[in-house]
Amino acid sequence: MRLARAVDGALLAIAVFIFLFIVLFPFYWIVLSSFTPKYELFTIPPRYWFSTFTLENYQVLANSIPLTRYFVNSLLFAAGSSLVSVAAAFLASYALARIQFRGANLIFIVFVMSIALPQIGGLVPLFELFKNTGLINTYHGLVILMSSLVLPFTIWILVPFLRQIPYEIEEAAIMDGARLPHLFWFITLPIMRPALVTMFIINFIIAWNELIYPLVFATSGSNKTLSVGLVELAVQPTAGGGRPWDLLSAMSIVMIVPILIVVLLFQKLIVSGLTRGAIK
Amino acid sequence: MQRTRRIAILICLLLLPSVALRLFTAVYPFFNTIWLSFHDWNPAFPPQQFVGLKNFQALTRDIAVTGSISFTVLFVTISTLLEIVLGMAIALILHRAFFGRGVVRAINLIPWAIPMVVAAIGFRWMYDTQYGVINDLLYRTIEVKVPWLVDFWGARAAVIATNVWKSTPFVGLVLLAALQGVPQDLYEAGRVDGTNRVSAFFYITLPLIMPQIVTIGLFMVVWQLAAFDLVFAMTGGGPGFATQVLAYRIYQVAFTALNFGYASAISMVLFIVVGIASIIGLLLFRKVEVSL
Known part of the structure; x- marks a missing residue:
């Protein structure tokens, strides 16, 4: 019974995590792109974290x-x-x-x-x-x-x-x-x-x-x-x-x-x- | 006598602003569109000419229109089915008690609240074949890259996925409210009878909230049949006519090609599709309401 509850709780946590990831990731990506200089946007692979933080995009x-x-x-x-x-x-x-x-x-x-x-x-x-x-x-x-x-x-x-x-x-x-x-x-x-x-x-x-x-x-x-x-x-x-x-x-x-x-x-x-x- | 007349005048005055707005911007354009669909009219060459069914005959042979009809139906059907199934999942998750639920519920509102054009442009960037993050994640996990927005089915899948991402949380929100309206003692009774959670969902929850599911389904179908922003900002209907939808076709024919008569005929097709969908939806709603 306790094991079943633990499994249940874990499944719920995973479901919530997946949901949050899918909803929030696009926002993270737009925010990240907006503070990244243009030349660093076009790299392969893309950067997953703020490397050179800049406000230049907003100024331009x-x-x-x-x-x-x-x-x-x-x-x-x-x-x-x-x-x-x-x-x-x-x-x-x-x-x-x-x-x-x-x-x-x-x-x-x-x-x-x-x-x-x-x-x-x-x-x-x-x-x-x-x-x-x-x-x-x-x-x-x-x-x-x-x-x-x-x-x-x-x-x-x-x-x-x-x-x-x-x-x-x-x-x-x-x-x-x-x-x-x-x-x-x-x-x-x-x-x-x-x-x-x-x-x-x-x-x-x-x-x-x-x-x-x-x-x-x-x-x-x-x-x-x-x-x-x-x-x-x-x-x-x-x-x-x-x-x-x-x-x-x-x-x-x-x-x-x-x-x-x-x-x-x-x-x-x-x-x-x-x-x-x-x-x- | 004096009194009833004064009340009648009062009713008219109170309704006047709303009625005037709707007549001016919805009812008159609707009937005028019907009239125009039987005419040839380019605003640069003013006289309208009555041409009978010519516009309608032309659109049956126009691949851009027939293609847009079939993709619109596909887009709306798949989107709505996914939104209801995934929205139900979201509602069931948010109905459970867990730490931070209030915050997660607030986050669920955000995709509904942001503009469709922002979602379209954000995903367009993420779907970029070369520099997009989606292909990078795919490559890291299963070593494939998909030419999303330049491929016929890739673009269709991407447009539908973006639409589902944007609209599902709203469906989830409505279904969550429906779940909260199901009386708790029914579940208690079910537990005494030894039903497990899965059968409780299918035999208690689902039948009880079916009217709300049909209502939101109908709403989403009617609303998405006229979807414009997403395709306009994400693919422009391309590649080729792969993601062309009726609403975007109407806009292009009217304001790029300046073919007002033909655009009105395509609008008629949209009205008819919306009408058919509404009738099916209302019949379905009556059926599930009666069976309760």
Whole structure:
């Protein structure tokens, strides 16, 4: 019996170790490459440890592309999209969860089902529409697109969340003659705060990582995001056909560090938000 | 009467921002794509011309499109199966009690949270035939080197493996939550009846969480059918058309070849594939829910 438990514990330890190795090794490799001088990246066999530690890759990167500009753009794009989607979903979820009316459930289902419409399938009409309305290469144009993309999932999470909160407090406030803006601001908003913060964080991460919309609708440089800058660096033709792995590694690190901070700070909230949709 | 009307107006106002956003960026483009798929349209030569089924006839003879359909289906099927099996394994590991479990669970979130383009580029570097670390590790252990991204099946395997690496932890996370929802007393009862751990998994756990498995499976299928970032940043569809997927083909035809009508016809194929997958998924879901 004790032997069986020891074997069991050892197997579990091995499984955890393999899992951690597979998940973390690519990160280690990108970090290592980003701090290694270019000429040492192309050696056979590759070096598995920091041999000549250097920040040069980051300096060259910052000098060859408008890195700060891209970073700020990504930040504004992600924060703006996240804010608009959560605000719109908050209003809609109040109507769908709190006001009893015929068709509320149908509208909810249609919203959720629209997740299945592939984003890429609507690019051509959207491109024409945005060109004709002057929304192309604008910040608010990108925010409209992105907030709409994450909206169905946000509504999917917020409506059940609001439905499971007892209505009594809001009812009492209405009895006391609270007007709707007051009700929203002082009662409903604080009650829903955990869910709203969670969805803001999740949508922020999704928007930060988004590629297609900025790639197609931010063609003029001043609105490009980190994701666009990164793929431009990765697909542009280079002399000899090789890729600038030194710069690509450095830029990857610049792009994932903010996300890692967000994940580590808000791990519990993110997990609760991501799993609430699947588990009732 | 006055009251019901005021409530109706209130409902409309509350729904307005969300409905407007979805109409503007999802519903209108969807219907316009259907319309455009029956037209010839190059934005550089403006007039749209109605051409009937010409675009659809052309795509049945276009190897770049038919090839991308078959690889998309292969990519999604193998990816989803692997993600569910390996995700289940991750969930079972993270469900056990061990020292440092909280940290390991946090680490499990990281592949989900990073951009797909970063995963694609990182793995592209690691899969490099000459200088890549994967070939070096393979060479050290079994003395082979694989020309990953320049070989037809090597590139396909590499793209699918990268996708599975990125997406499996998310599936594991959802399945872990499903495991936590299984009542403990069922296992107690099983233990009294003398079931071992393996049969407890197959006869208690698996049937109970089957609805969640089907739900996440359906979600992953629909989502990955439209996958774009990975192929765009990792292989560009190559070598040849080996790793060409529908979403990337649509993008190229629309924004490199500027053939808007044809791109819309390929989009229709994507809509239809997504529709078929959704219907199969919903039927499957109904079946496992009823059988509970």
